[in-house]
Amino acid sequence: MRRLFTATVLLAVGLGAGYFAAQLQPGNHNGDTPTSVKPLYWTAPMDPDYRRDAPGKSPMGMDLIPVYDEAAETEQPGTVAISPTVVNNLGVRTAEVGLKALNPSIKTVGIVQYDEQQLEHLHPRVAGWIEQLFVQSTGDTVEQGQPLFSLYSPDLVYAQEDLLQAVNQENARLVKAAEARMRALKIPESLIRQVRSQRKVQQRVTFYAPKSGVLDNLNVREGFYVEPGLQLMSIATLDTVWVEAEIFAQQSQRVQVGLPVTMTLDYTSAREWAGSVDYIYPQLDQQNRSVRLRLRFTNPDATLKPGMYARVTIAQNQAPVLAVAKEAIIRTGNQNRAVLQLSPGQFKSVAVTLGASDQYYFEILDGLAAGDTVVTSAQFLLDSESSKSSDFLRMASTQARKATEKAVQSAAVMGQVNDVNPADKTVNISRGPIEKWNRPPATMDFTVADNIDFDLLMPGSNVHFVFEIRAGDFVITQVHPMAKMVEPTTQHEGHQHD
Template sequence: MNQTPNEITASSKPKLKYALLIILSVLCGSALTLLVLKFAGDSHQTSMSEKTNEAEPLYWVAPMDPNFRRDQPGKSPMGMDLVPVFAEDAGSSNTNGPGTVSIAPNIVNNLGVRTAEASYSNLHVPIHTVGYVGYNEDNLVHIHARAQGWIDKLYVKSSGEQVANDQPLYALYSPELVNAQEEYLLAVNRGNKGLTNAALARLVALQMPKQAIDKLKETKTVQQTVEFRSPQAGVVDNLSIREGFFVNPERTLMSVASLDDIWVETEVFERHAAQVKVGLPVSMTLDYLPGEEWHGEVDYIYPTLNAQTRTLRARLRFPNSNQTLKPNMFAQVTIHTNLAENSLLVPSEAVIRTREQDRVVLALGDGKFKSVAVKLGAVVSGQAQILSGLEAGDKIVISAQFLLDSESSIDSDFMRMDNVDSHSMQAMPEPEVQSATVMGKVNEVKHDSRQLNISRGPIEKWGRGPATLDFDVLDTIDLSTLSAGSQVHFTFEIRAGEFVIVELMQHGQSQMNDSAQDESSNTDSHQGMQHD
């Protein structure tokens, strides 16, 4: 249907009105937005201006390295503008020094953070070595005949036989004893008291037993054979006679040893010599009775070191009332020493050890933590000795410390806030050499290349099983006493990825050798020992 021009104009008027209203609304909104932005910008500039006027920056730092500080604006080593740090900013973010990490209490609980306190105590350092069971020589009696003669009757037939106190051992026919008895009876019959006492003294000097003398006095009859008895209860050793043997005072007939307590001869390496003292407690185990443990003490320390093996001999004493321990048994011995009295100790699990330094994470309270460097001493039995870097009462983190350290160490100076001796912390100790002591059997001695092929036992502290390896040997060790089948007890160190034996004791000769043996192993065995 066709419309006239007037009709079209009339129908378009409402649409124009709506369009004009929309355009007007947009213009008004834009104007209002511009006014708000301008007001906000002016307010921000005013606050920044007031802040700048009220306080001057303490210093300027690099955005990517808070330790890079300058007294005036400039560029960081990375070419970025330095950021000003005001007093309130430094106070809020660096209350406990660079590297302080703040964590909300609920996050601390979720991380399972546990702490321990550094405290002074005695550092117990066990010395592990080996020993050989022997008689207590204080209770060892050697039997000799004071008068020469012939063994008419032998009551003990072999070494190791148990004897009771005053039990007959042997009967001796001795012309000298017969003559001494006749002289005594002659003096008695004459009634000469002086000669009688002299003759009796001669019988005692010839060790004629009291029972035999009493019988002589009672019967007034000379005894052709005299019975000699054991002076103590024990076991017979070194039996060197048989019935019919001719004996004289120069000959040892036998020995009688008590087993109520025993001695254990052991040797310790020279580096442990100063720690071993008389009276220290000792524990001992033997392979033939697994699970059993004996407790004794250091009885005597020999005054000199072995010049060849550089080891110190010590004598240990153990009670043996049930006589379970036998002479010549081989034993594993632990001497319990105190390396240093009143040492500052922390749990060893709290120490984070790196190639460059050792450090711990301090718990500063209120959810704040900070990594600090420490100088580490001995680490034994789950305790670490702290030589510097901590004080008694400091709380340190013993779990989740690696996560906290990774955050704190980014910008930490690793210094305590109250540590004025900053120079003492700059020289950190060298990384501790890892070492292990283990038993082994020599399979082959290679004199030309100075190597030993050894089948070593397990290393429990590293979780390593037995392995057969080639060990290099330093020139300071004498290989002439070693052969295939020798049982050895040795200590090796890991040096620059190589295994070096530094101490060795050959069981068969009860000898220790200060040596440096290294484990350059066959490929599979070397891989199995890489972390030893």
């Protein structure tokens, strides 16, 4: 009983799958058999590649299903017609193609850095020795006016003595010149006033922080001998920061200065910072083939610190464009396609050209029009069936496809005319072998194209002719009479089709 039950279930599943596959056959509309159109061939429900020229049984014992020339029922090759029941069972959903305001974004990563436009470097303008250092290490916070270091330098002592001498002489011109020299050496104004009021020279001059910020690049210690040009330290601010990021070269045309940018950190992903593109570097990284960007963010609470790794999203606002939902697009290595609903129950796979995209939509540059309805679910099965007889080949370029179609659908061959019927525009010819199709000699009927002169096809004459396969018919398109023909080993196959 268990084996009988299992066999019954398998048979039911097979019959159901066979019916389902039959409903997806191109040209088979709702299972109705056209009475006025002759089937092209019969195929097995479970194996579309199993074809026969007459009705019969499949290897699994099922009745073969007739397949009709869809050109007799529709002008669009590749149309798949299925019943409403199958559409419902497949869970087919559709969406309309229309104008959408895309917000395509570029995602990349970046490194937080100081805002170099607010970075101030401290250099000595005279040679001397660091007598005392009031700051300890890089990263220390300093306030404007805070003492940083004291310096002993003979040049600073000489500058004070010159001022003191000018003051003692009560020479206003010399006093003004001496003060200008001291300011040029960055001697603080407080020391200049002290020399004039106390008339006393200071051996050590203390220098103060010109601004508030964070100490960076502290390169000296007490006792160091310094000279002009040496960078003693830097003071940076964290009110605003830069983020250095890179994008691919092909994305650079989509980025402009001023575009809004959002940023998150892995360790504080709940928070998002808003900034903008501040600068696009003009040079291209030759090794990575990337373009460097400088992004600017405000940082009032100093959460962002140099060296932090950030995830960046560059937003782009565009005018409405023709777009379709992303799930409607079937993407392959050589072609992008969508399944177009021609009418209820009729579908066709079409090639599309894509433009920009965002999280939900693709821009459509070619292949679809506003108001078209496309399939957004179960489209892969429909695309597979439509592509078998559609007007494009998914793995070939346009030029290669045309060459392939021409090679497959036409042939040139020698033959001997047996019978001519001008009324029906047909002729019976015993043709020679067709090597490229691996077909032996045969005697068969051909249809004659309207541009062919029947006087060239006299019974008993030898001809060299070209024929094409059009909707299952063999149509002669060119004829060249021959004086004599080498006798082919004619194998009569009756009036059969290649």
